[in-house]
């Protein structure tokens with residue numbers, strides 16, 4: 001059976017003053033129905049650009065220059081804006097970092113959820129209000145609060161309202177781009193549990209973008225580790241984190257000594273990610289890699305299977 005979402009060799013390009021930059025370079029992965037995939041990596045490694053590429057919401061200077069995004073077998077990367085309007089929110093939804101601040105302060109949360117529903121579905125207003133109440137309840141907010149304004153809710157609750165809006169049209173797949181960043185630890189864990197429950201109940205696919213490995217361990221079956229626009233390692237979460245095959249994943253895990261508990265990032269990886277306007281030749285991680293050899297600055301490693309659905313883009317290290 002074909003995967004719900006099959007991303008094949010996606011390359012995205014931004015046109016900048018000083019040249020072209022590819023925030024995502026030949027990225028491939030799949031997400032099955034009901035499956036959760038974590039997309040992890042340091043900031044500016046291309047995770048958010050990947051989300052925007054999938055949704056076709058790249059800024060004006062950005063575009064997909066290569067590859068396919070198959071959603072239920074249809075290549076949506078070729079879809080027109082008109083066609084994408086039918087896909088966004090109805091089939092694929094994006095919940096982004098700080099989304100709670102995107103609520104309109106002068107309209108009730110109910111008004112905003114109802115509007116989100118009725119843009120996509122021609123249903124009577126009364127029915128949409130009923131659904132809005134149910135949606136609030138599904139994100140554990142009392143449905144009676146549907147006529148309240150955003151300022152009457154806490155930050156965590158507003159983020160839950162945004163999740164309710166994200167799932168309002170029953171999408172097949174939800175992308176959460178750092179959906180809990182900026183929230184305190186308790187609220188964060190409630191939101192993650194909520195996303196996890198909704199995913200299971202509705203059998204939604206989910207892509208969770210985060211730099212917090214412990215979140216991925218908690219709720220994703222699968223993980224893709226991204227560095228400088230490329231997937232470095234990919235596979236079942238437990239295998240990747242317990243037997244990482246790629247030096248970058250190992251460094252990330254070392255910077256996060258207790259991925260099964262404490263969420264604190266305690267050490268950082270020496271050096272910094274490259275400027276993507278002029279990425280290093282060969283393996284993009286080579287200037288920071290403690291295992292690097294001369295060949296690493298010459299040959300571009302490919303993401304290759306290492307067994308058990310596990311892939312690594314480092315040919316020099318075996319697990």
Ligand code: SF4
Pocket residue numbers: 246247248283284285286287289290291292293296301313314315316317
């Ligand atoms: Fe390190 Fe070389 Fe492997 Fe890249 S290919 S991760 S530089 S050992």
Ligand code: MG
Pocket residue numbers: 044047048178
């Ligand atoms: Mg980001």
